[in-house]
Amino acid sequence: MIKYVDLKDVSTIIKQQNSDLIESYLRIHDAGFNARKNIASFSSSELSDFYKFISQIELGQIDTTGFILGYISDTGGLREQFDVLRFSEKCILNIELKSNMPKKGVEAIERQLCRHKLYLGVLNIENVQVYTYLASENRLYWLNEKNKLASTNDFSNLEKLFQLTDFGNHELKTIDLSSMMVSPYAEPTKFFEHKYFLTETQYKAREDIINYSGKNVLIKGGPGSGKTLVLMDLAQKYQSMGKRVLLIFCGILDEYEKISQEIGIHIVPIRKIDINKIMDRNEDVILIDESQRLYQDQVDSLMKVVEKIKIFSFDMQQTLHSQEKRISVDFFEMAKQSKRFLVTELKGRVRYDPELSSFIQKFIGNKSAKVTPYQYNKVELKYCENKDTANEYVKDCTMNQGFIAIEPTEYMTKSSNVLKRKKISPYSQNVHNVVGREYDNVLVIFDDNYAYNDSGLIGTYKDYYPYLQVREIFEALTRVKRKLNILVVGNIDLYCYVQKILTWKDRVNYQQYMRETRHSKELEIINGIVKSENSTNVRKTNDDLLEIIEKIQKMSNEHGLDSRTILSKVEAMMNNN
Known part of the structure; x- marks a missing residue:
């Protein structure tokens, strides 16, 4: 629960110059404090800097209440910390504190x-004011009307800054940053309007690449790490530098001309380009997205x-064919060892939801x-007995509920033109059609060609099929951003397997409850034995001690408890008495 700060209290606390008092105050008022890891979000030095800043204000001229210190917005993989926040109905004030440049x-x-x-800005409040106070220079920085940086050390009108948020409710407004996670192929307009921001890791990678004097770069990252976003951002950066740019997408992209127009970057799927004539083209920069799918x-x-x-x-995790996997390993090893390559890695996931990620990893890997x-409230499980009922469900989800349905890719044999792994529903997409894209709501369809063991999901399709069955499912599942539906068609064992994952948290809670119940019974037994044995001062004989041990053994058997645990606790308590 957020504890709001009064500026007058900050002044009082700092003036005492007592570190214990400051630490205690922050332990209560640090909104981003991580109790589990005992990590502070707002430090004592920041509180001192804040005091230095507000000491230049006539506090009697403003409402001093409703400030929030160290708030952290952690939506998926986008994590942002705000030093000082204050909300009102028509304005948000954010002040960042820095001791030094x-x-x-x-x-x-x-x-x-x-x-x-x-x-x-995701809160849709008309006036957003952001400032940085640099304590070492006693200087205030802000963004002017043109979003350019300005600064001053004149604090004569500082009260007006705080008065912007004096009126209305100061209650915290949750900052959901999920809208900042832009998928350029699925949301080209948002990308073109720059309604996104690179994380520090992504920004550093981009700057390292721009400043690199060589010609070959490899960006490595897992699903949701932001590879495509960085690649697109690089394309815009190079274009602003006057360079001609071509982006080659190594997958299916039927709407590439429309996306190219909306984004302002020349994008071509690899099937539409003669790669052997690439050196004859006039572009200065060639970006290759999903390059793990290149042929040798x-x-x-x-x-x-x-x-x-x-x-x-x-991304080697997203190879869908055994040949792709082999070529990718060889290419990556070559790049790592070559002096002609800059290899940069995007670690972690930006498009990341801990609940969905936990489910996907458990579903794919089981006990490993x-x-x-989690409770997995963002995952739904549906069983249909046959293809007809399944198709009706898929139709409703895609037509009425905003879901993208995904199935394993159909494969036409080259020699006999036989269609393998025919889709259940015409309303679904092949896995290969969704490579490189992300969607809010995803429905993944499973037929009876899947099973599981302790190591996780298994593909059991027996006929010739060149694609890696579990990798396809991993690709499909990791397209989701908000809500995931699992549709199981005629595979009761798989449905039960998913059910056990969805109710995993309940079983953990039950096991914890049973442990606590056993512990409570142990204490009851121990207290009873200690009280009865301490009620007399008669020295115990060996027979008496054997009788006590038998009593412990009998009671532990009745309650299903560990007699050795009870005995050791009884011994300790009797020694203490």
Whole structure:
């Protein structure tokens, strides 16, 4: 629960110059304090800087209440900390506190303020004011009307800044940053309007690449790490530098011309380009997205182009064919060992929801998955006995509920033109059609060609099928951003397997309850024995002690408890008495 701060209290606390008092005050009022890890979000030095800032204000001229310290918005993988916040009905005030100038100077200050203004804008409040106070210089920085950085050390009108949020309810408004997680192929307009912001990891990767003097770059990252976003942002950056850019998408992208127009970047799916003539093109920079899906001859053709900048985005977890997997491993090892390559890694996931991630890892890996159980409220499970009822359900989800349905990719044999793994529903997409995209609501369809063991999900399709069955499912599941539906068609064992995952948290809670119940019974037994044995001062004989042990054994058997545990506790309590 948020504890709001009064500026007068901050002044009082700091003036006492007592570290214990300051620590206690922050333990109560630090909104982002992580009790589990005992990590503070707002430090004592920041409180001192805040005091230095507000001491230059006539507090009697403003409402001093309703301030929030150290608030953290943690939506999926987008995590942002705000030093000082104050809300009102028509204005949000954010003040960042810095003791000294950041290593990257005013550029870092401007970048943070731009990011905070964008993030706070998701609340749709008309006036968002973002500032940074630099204590070492006693200087205030802010974004002006043109979103350019300005600064002053004149604090004569500072009261007006605070008065902007004097009126109305100061209650915290939850900052949901999920809308900042932009998928350029699925949301080209949002990307073009720059309704996103690179994380610090992504921004550093982009700057390292821009400043790299070589011609070959590999961006490595897992699902949801933001590879495509960084690649697209690089394309815009290079274009602003006057360079001609081509982005090659190594997958199916039927609407590539429309997306190219909306984004303002020349995008072409690899099937629409003669890769052998790539060196004859006039672009200066070639970006290759989903490059783990390149064939060996395509890799060879691209590597022969020595005059152009080539940037490959790469994820070995998302190879869907055994040949892709082999080529990807070889290509990555070559890049790592080559002096002609800059290899940069995007660690972690931006498009990340801990609940959905836990479910996906548990579903794919079963007992080998080292994840925390959740209630999985964002996951729905549906069983249909046959294809007809399943198709009706898929139709309703896709037509009326905003879901994208995904199935394993159909495969037409080259020699006999026989269709393998025919889809259950015409309303679903093949896995290969959704590579590189993310969606709010995803429905994944399972037929009877899946089973499981202790190691996780297994694909059991017996006929020739070139695609990696479990990798396909992983690709489908990791397309989701908000809500995931699992449709199981005629596979009772798999339905029960998913049910056990969805109710995993309940079983953990029940086991905890049973442990606590056993512990309570142990204490009852121990207290009874200790009281009865301490009621007399007669020295115990061996027979008496044997009788006590038998009593413990009998009672522990009746309650299903560990007699050795009870005995050790009895001994300790009797010794203490």
